[in-house]
Amino acid sequence: MYAKKTIIINQSGLHARPGSFFSREAKKFTSEVTITKLDDDDKPVKSCTAKSIAQMMAMALKKGVHVEISAEGADETAAVDTLVGLIDSGLNDL
Numbered sequence: 001m002y003a004k005k006t007i008i009i010n011q012s013g014l015h016a017r018p019g020s021f022f023s024r025e026a027k028k029f030t031s032e033v034t035i036t037k038l039d040d041d042d043k044p045v046k047s048c049t050a051k052s053i054a055q056m057m058a059m060a061l062k063k064g065v066h067v068e069i070s071a072e073g074a075d076e077t078a079a080v081d082t083l084v085g086l087i088d089s090g091l092n093d094l
Contacts, residue, residue, distance in 0.1 A: 001070055001071070001072045001076065002070065002071055002072075002076040002077050002079075002080050003068055003069065003070035003071075003080060004068070004069055004070075004080050004081070004084045005038065005042065005066060005067070005068045005069075006066075006067060006068075006069070006084045006087050006088055007064065007065070007066050007067070007087075008061055008062065008063055008064065008065045008067060008087060009063065009087070009088070009090050010063060010090040010091055011063055012062075012063070013060075013061050013062035013063050013065065014056055014057075014059075014061040014091070015057070016053075016057070018090075018091035018092070019053050019056050019057060019061075020053050021086075021091055021092065022050065022056070022083065022086060022087070022091060023050065023051055023052065023053040023056060025082065025083060025086060026049075026050035026051045026079070026083060027051045029071065029073070029075050029076075029078065029079035029082075030073055030074055030075055031071040031072055031073025031074065031075050031076045031079045032049070032071065032072050032073055033049065033050040033051060033069070033070070033071045033079050033080075033083065034047050034048070034049060034050060034069070034070045034071070035047065035048060035049075035050040035056060035059075035061075035067055035068070035069055035083075036067060036068040036069075036070065037059050037061060037065060037066075037067055038065075038066040038067060038068060039066075040066075042066060042068075044068070046059050050069065050083060067087070069083045069084050069087070
């Protein structure tokens with residue numbers, strides 16, 4: 001398993017359009033990919049598959065929320081690094 005933490009930076013968080021883009025990108029990887037919402041102490045609050053826009057929307061991932069992206073499988077490093085890079089870039093929604 002490989003994981004990295006980051007912070008949602010785009011103004012509207014992972015709402016429908018950027019969340020859908022993120023989910024589509026996650027589906028390109030064969031690894032099981034999870035996004036975890038963290039509290040202020042970086043402790044897990046809620047997790048779901050990063051490949052489901054519906055589950056991600058239910059987590060209310062707003063601007064400033066700390067998240068951890070983790071993956072397990074053959075392409076886990078590429079999956080995590082790519083998806084964290086997307087979040088860090090604002091998911092084309094800044």
